[in-house]
Amino acid sequence: MNTGLRLAAVFIAFLFQTTLKAQTMNTKENQTTTSIFAKGEKATQNFTGTAWVKTLVANDDTLTTIISNVMFEAGARNYWHTHPAGQILICTEGTGYYQEKGKPIQTLYAGDVVKILPGVEHWHGASPTSSFTHIAINVNTEKGVVNWLKPVTDEEYNSK
Numbered sequence: 001m002n003t004g005l006r007l008a009a010v011f012i013a014f015l016f017q018t019t020l021k022a023q024t025m026n027t028k029e030n031q032t033t034t035s036i037f038a039k040g041e042k043a044t045q046n047f048t049g050t051a052w053v054k055t056l057v058a059n060d061d062t063l064t065t066i067i068s069n070v071m072f073e074a075g076a077r078n079y080w081h082t083h084p085a086g087q088i089l090i091c092t093e094g095t096g097y098y099q100e101k102g103k104p105i106q107t108l109y110a111g112d113v114v115k116i117l118p119g120v121e122h123w124h125g126a127s128p129t130s131s132f133t134h135i136a137i138n139v140n141t142e143k144g145v146v147n148w149l150k151p152v153t154d155e156e157y158n159s160k
């Protein structure tokens, strides 16, 4: 192999390696920043800060269940509220907060599952420094879905 050809081969190998590295980095970024569900609609009521809600399963008379994907930007949370038939949260991304009235704030991570009993006053949202995503499941919707109460104050939110 002459010198010119050898240099060309080394250069092509270098380009190929660089492309592979870039692809690997992109894949890692996508894994940490891309949700498997669409972002949905911006929540305009009963939330403090910015949150996005995507309905995955709409209510109907047969299954009487609503399933939603909710993405909270850092610092965002919903108002104090109750669910007449309870709710299940399946945490999928980031770091979140959950609090029941009269109890300390609990930190939530991807993989955590929260069972909220009927009538228990509570709120959920992101931690101050991380976004947070959960799937919310509301069952037995014939009994009611949610009763919204007051906003979570900054003092309450920062009591962690």
Ligand code: MN
Pocket (backbone or CB within 6 Å): 081, 083, 087, 116, 122, 123, 124
């Ligand atoms: Mn709830």
